[in-house]
Amino acid sequence: MESEPENVDSADTAEVRSDGSGDVSLRGVTKDFGSFTAVDDIDLDIADGEFFTMLGPSGCGKTTTLRMIAGFEQPTAGKVLIDGKDVAGEPPYKRPTNTVFQNYALFPHMTLEENVAFGLKRKKVPKAEIQRRVSEELERVGLGREAKRKPAQLSGGQQQRVALARALVNLPKVLLLDEPLGALDLKLRKGLQVELKRIQEEVGITFVYVTHDQEEALTMSDRIAVMNQGRIEQCADPEQVYEKPSTTFVAGFIGVSNLLPAEVRGGNEVSIVDGPTVTTPDAGRFSAGENLFAVVRPEKLDVSSPGEGPADRPGIEGIVESSLFLGTATQLGVKVADDSKLTVLVPNASEEERHRLPGGGAKVHLSWEPEHMHLVTESPNGSGPNGAGAGEVSTSEEQQQGEEAK
Amino acid sequence: MTLWQRLKDNATLYVGLLVVFYMLAPIAVIALFSFNDPTGKFNFEWVGFTTEYWANAFDNQEINDSLWLSIRLAFFTSLGATILGTLIALALVRYEFFGRKAANLLIVIPIATPEVVIGAALLSLFVYASASLGFTTLLIAHIMFSISFAVIVVRSRLIGFDRRLEEAAADLGASPLTTFFKVTLPLLLPGIAGALMLTFALSVDDFVISNFNAGSSVTFPLYIFGANQRGIPVQVNVIATMLFLVAVIAITFVILQQRRVEKLVEKRADDDNKASVAIPI
Numbered sequence: 001m002e003s004e005p006e007n008v009d010s011a012d013t014a015e016v017r018s019d020g021s022g023d024v025s026l027r028g029v030t031k032d033f034g035s036f037t038a039v040d041d042i043d044l045d046i047a048d049g050e051f052f053t054m055l056g057p058s059g060c061g062k063t064t065t066l067r068m069i070a071g072f073e074q075p076t077a078g079k080v081l082i083d084g085k086d087v088a089g090e091p092p093y094k095r096p097t098n099t100v101f102q103n104y105a106l107f108p109h110m111t112l113e114e115n116v117a118f119g120l121k122r123k124k125v126p127k128a129e130i131q132r133r134v135s136e137e138l139e140r141v142g143l144g145r146e147a148k149r150k151p152a153q154l155s156g157g158q159q160q161r162v163a164l165a166r167a168l169v170n171l172p173k174v175l176l177l178d179e180p181l182g183a184l185d186l187k188l189r190k191g192l193q194v195e196l197k198r199i200q201e202e203v204g205i206t207f208v209y210v211t212h213d214q215e216e217a218l219t220m221s222d223r224i225a226v227m228n229q230g231r232i233e234q235c236a237d238p239e240q241v242y243e244k245p246s247t248t249f250v251a252g253f254i255g256v257s258n259l260l261p262a263e264v265r266g267g268n269e270v271s272i273v274d275g276p277t278v279t280t281p282d283a284g285r286f287s288a289g290e291n292l293f294a295v296v297r298p299e300k301l302d303v304s305s306p307g308e309g310p311a312d313r314p315g316i317e318g319i320v321e322s323s324l325f326l327g328t329a330t331q332l333g334v335k336v337a338d339d340s341k342l343t344v345l346v347p348n349a350s351e352e353e354r355h356r357l358p359g360g361g362a363k364v365h366l367s368w369e370p371e372h373m374h375l376v377t378e379s380p381n382g383s384g385p386n387g388a389g390a391g392e393v394s395t396s397e398e399q400q401q402g403e404e405a406k
Numbered sequence: 407m408t409l410w411q412r413l414k415d416n417a418t419l420y421v422g423l424l425v426v427f428y429m430l431a432p433i434a435v436i437a438l439f440s441f442n443d444p445t446g447k448f449n450f451e452w453v454g455f456t457t458e459y460w461a462n463a464f465d466n467q468e469i470n471d472s473l474w475l476s477i478r479l480a481f482f483t484s485l486g487a488t489i490l491g492t493l494i495a496l497a498l499v500r501y502e503f504f505g506r507k508a509a510n511l512l513i514v515i516p517i518a519t520p521e522v523v524i525g526a527a528l529l530s531l532f533v534y535a536s537a538s539l540g541f542t543t544l545l546i547a548h549i550m551f552s553i554s555f556a557v558i559v560v561r562s563r564l565i566g567f568d569r570r571l572e573e574a575a576a577d578l579g580a581s582p583l584t585t586f587f588k589v590t591l592p593l594l595l596p597g598i599a600g601a602l603m604l605t606f607a608l609s610v611d612d613f614v615i616s617n618f619n620a621g622s623s624v625t626f627p628l629y630i631f632g633a634n635q636r637g638i639p640v641q642v643n644v645i646a647t648m649l650f651l652v653a654v655i656a657i658t659f660v661i662l663q664q665r666r667v668e669k670l671v672e673k674r675a676d677d678d679n680k681a682s683v684a685i686p687i
Contacts, residue, residue: 099574106574107589109592109593118578122584123579167577
């Protein structure tokens with residue numbers, strides 16, 4: 001992570017960044033807009049050099065949190081610490097942070113060069129050094145030859161790179177990114193995700209990244225804070241957030257939520273409503289009688305004919321309602337109870353095998369390994385990912401139906 | 407195809423041409439008669455072609471004095487009205503304060519008020535204050551009725567202003583003052599330039615209000631009105647045509663500039679082919 005930047009003069013980098021590290025801490029931070037609480041008593045510690053993502057649906061408070069770190073908003077209560085220093089009341093232009101804005105916010109009346117040089121000029125960096133660093137930075141994002149152009153002459157993806165260069169050239173302790181890829185099309189977004197991650201590893205600056213795109217968060221982040229209604233529901237590394245979500249909301253927002261209502265029996269036993277009783281160490285975390293949900297990811301479910309399911313594994317019967325060919329996989333919607341539906345993802349092996357898959361109306365048996373089942377509590381905010389809207393397109397409907405199962 | 411058929415098919419075109427002719431004919435007459443060589447005092451009948459008056463456009467001292475007064479007056483009017491108008495527009499768009507809505511409405515009242523009323527009111531005000539009428543009273547009057555126009559022009563530019571650009575500047579270390587001069591002001595410039603041109607034109611043009619408050623000063627429109635009684639020198643036509651040409655060139659320049667920007671934006675949208683812009687939270 002702390003690898004030395006390749007094409008930046010190392011002495012220069014050290015000189016600028018020697019005055020402290022880029023760790024950010026939030027202590028009981030709350031932000032009210034009138035009677036609406038956008039951010040509700042958040043505690044957060046972001047380490048120096050970390051790629052940290054705040055993930056959540058529109059209105060979950062992630063952007064407001066970012067704006068409080070940048071200094072555009074002042075918290076109603078609580079403290080923001082950057083490099084251990086309370087920055088309360090400090091305006092944005094005095095903070096060691098730089099922001100990449102959602103719609104780039106490039107200065108339309110300046111050339112790319114002038115845009116990128118803006119921050120260095122304010123710091124009264126010598127002219128020759130400004131010139132060198134600006135051209136290096138534009139080179140880094142692959143726009144060296146466009147230096148004399150105006151932002152309006154660039155495509156969206158190019159503008160995004162300039163916005164990044166304009167922020168990075170100042171070597172901030174913390175770089176704040178507010179849905180930087182939100183306005184770009186899918187293909188461009190994928191490419192820039194990889195590039196952003198590479199640049200972050202190269203410069204070793206703390207990145208605080210805001211997005212509503214779960215896939216983006218999983219791909220790039222060292223750690224993810226999943227936010228909902230102004231609170232952090234879970235803060236962990238991508239694998240953990242995906243494999244071991246802590247609440248129904250996190251399970252639903254990250255990937256497809258296959259939620260089965262369940263009750264803890266005590267010991268390591270948990271019984272699924274209208275389903276099998278499963279022995280899993282995961283149940284040991286909860287006390288007997290507790291009502292919660294079991295999550296099994298769609299790709300972890302195996303399909304077999306009713307009655308033929310493996311006896312040594314937990315399973316449940318259902319009726320196939322829909323079958324969608326997705327290219328790399330086939331997605332089945334299986335109704336397991338009146339108000340409960342599971343999504344199954346079957347990888348596409350051969351055409352022959354695909355034709356053996358049960359069609360609509362067929363009865364099937366779904367089974368899974370006990371260790372692939374994870375228990376989650378109901379989201380403390382009472383709201384599921386319904387209306388998250390921003391999640392993955394193909395599965396949003398299933399998500400909602402799964403949620404309604406509660 | 408009969409003539410009638412052809413007229414019917416292109417009715418819109420012909421009616422349009424007639425309207426354009428109706429609008430431009432008086433201007434064409436003025437330009438045409440600047441090349442006339444009248445025999446008497448009055449320049450109403452076509453006698454013969456000459457470029458004499460174009461060659462000697464600034465021969466008439468009276469015209470020159472009045473024109474110079476009008477230009478000076480318009481210069482200071484546009485400056486004063488645009489500075490005040492820009493500040494008012496900033497206040498109206500950027501800040502919440504008691505009476506903001508009312509102020510937004512009140513600002514158009516001078517535009518809606520008949521000029522004679524404004525002129526007479528200003529005159530009684532100056533007389534009451536025992537101010538001697540002249541350049542100063544003219545300037546005060548002109549700035550007064552021009553401010554509203556400046557506010558409206560700059561305000562429309564401000565409403566479309568992306569506040570995130572100012573946040574970006576602050577984020578990059580610019581103090582509020584630096585942000586204003588490096589980002590806000592340059593981006594408002596087209597609006598400000600528009601306000602300058604408009605208020606300049608309004609001031610040069612004004613007759614009614616000036617007539618009340620000029621005292622013994624004679625602006626260009628006042629001179630023409632006076633000269634009308636005893637015969638208008640051909641130089642008036644020449645200078646009027648010049649003013650018209652300057653205005654047309656200025657407007658063409660602005661329109662071309664606008665087109666260039668629009669094309670750039672269109673091109674970018676094509677390049678991008680992007681879906682939609684995410685909504686900020």
